[in-house]
Amino acid sequence: MSPIIHIENLHFTYPDGTVALRGVTLDIEEGESIGLVGKNGSGKSTLIKHLNGLYFPEKGQIVIDGLPLTEENITAIRAKLGIVFQDPDNQLFCPTVYDDVAFGPLNMDMEEKVIAQKVRQALKKMDLFDLADRSPHELSFGQRKRAAIATILSLHPKVMIFDEPTSNLDPKNEAVIADILAHLLCTRIIISHDLPILYQTCPKIVIMKEGIIDKILSIEEFLSDRQLLREHGLDFTFKCDCCHEHKQYV
């Protein structure tokens, strides 16, 4: 079976000359849940923007569910692969939550009845149905995060990409988002520095370093290698240092 995402020797340089990707090759199978990690500037965001056709490869090839990434296939690819961006305010630009969730299906020229149904389903799944008529800026940050996920869910994509899904959330909302991520049935790519979330949602970790795929390993292998965590700026053990004097609370 061919992978749902096939990336081969992907290169990309920004107009200012910054080399972001230096030959990324990666296959992701349907139904997999991948954690994409790496230091800031390692090329994670640039890579996911390629998958949705926001950037086009300078060199190399991307195939999404059998469709090569070309201008002709872009609409079909965007219907198959959705990105939930880090800042929900960038994802929620319509006057109401309903309009935002309907935005994708409307652009895909779906029938109105189908759109209404998909929007209803997505809002119910994210527990936002009662807030459909509200303006996004009236929602709390956690609600906005969920609304941003609903905007992609309504497209029923085969692949969902999440860029830092739990950033700036309180622990309660982190748990809500983690639960949502864990129960999604589609293929998932989660960019995160939040190791507990990755542990709960991603059995496989892809590490990026300086524009290339450095390592691919299981979450257990990844978490047990402290040197590796440190190398990629993900060693979180310093957070526990404060507890040395209060071990009874840990």
Next chain:
Amino acid sequence: MRPDIDRYWKLESSIHNWDPRFKIFTLVIFAFAISSLHHLSAIVICFFFCLLLHKLSKIPFSFSLKRLAAVTTFIGPFFLIMPLTVITKAGDTIYYFRNIPYLELNVRGIFLALRIYIKAVSIVLVMIPMFGTNRFDISIKSLEKLKVPNSMVQMLLFSYRYIFVFLAEFKQMLLAMKIRKFKPSANIHTLKTYGNFLGTLLVRSFERTEEVYQAMLSRGYKGILKIPFHYRARFSDYLKSVLIFSITFFILFYDRILL
């Protein structure tokens, strides 16, 4: 913070039920007609008609008072400036101040200011039901149906959505300045700080624009903003427009021919 303009769009009234395309087209023309009136009596008639329109929309008057207060703040000084600066014509009543021979108060200036003020208040009283009786995005989207370019419509919609985000960022940055003991005063340091402040806000806005655009593209945006709303013109919509146009015509006739 909540957008105020369409706070009462869910109420039920004959203005709420009016198709937004007809409503905007008719009331904009009516507003232009108000601004073109010459005689105070015609302006006063118009003012009472605008009050009636506002009453029909069921929007609480207390809500509109804020807007009217803003107009008053802007036009209020006219009552002071115009009597003192209006060019004197034959037949004008002029009062002179003892000991200030170069200062004269022209009564016609007071009436001119009054005319401008009543016109402004009337137009605001029309604008509130015009944009306050539908969801703001639907009102703006109807502009597209009235042949306003799509790019302009999108700019208006995004401004409406993001003005609150920018305002929040603006306040945060201002707070960050205050907690570092920034006190504005009349010196180069203040000017530089405000320059940096505005520059940073501009850069942030630009970055956000890029990110919003990418988020739109990733969900299939192809340059046209689609809003799930259907405009359906009924007989009553035509009737309401014809009624307002008739009143506009009558007032203009009264102002230009009868008076």
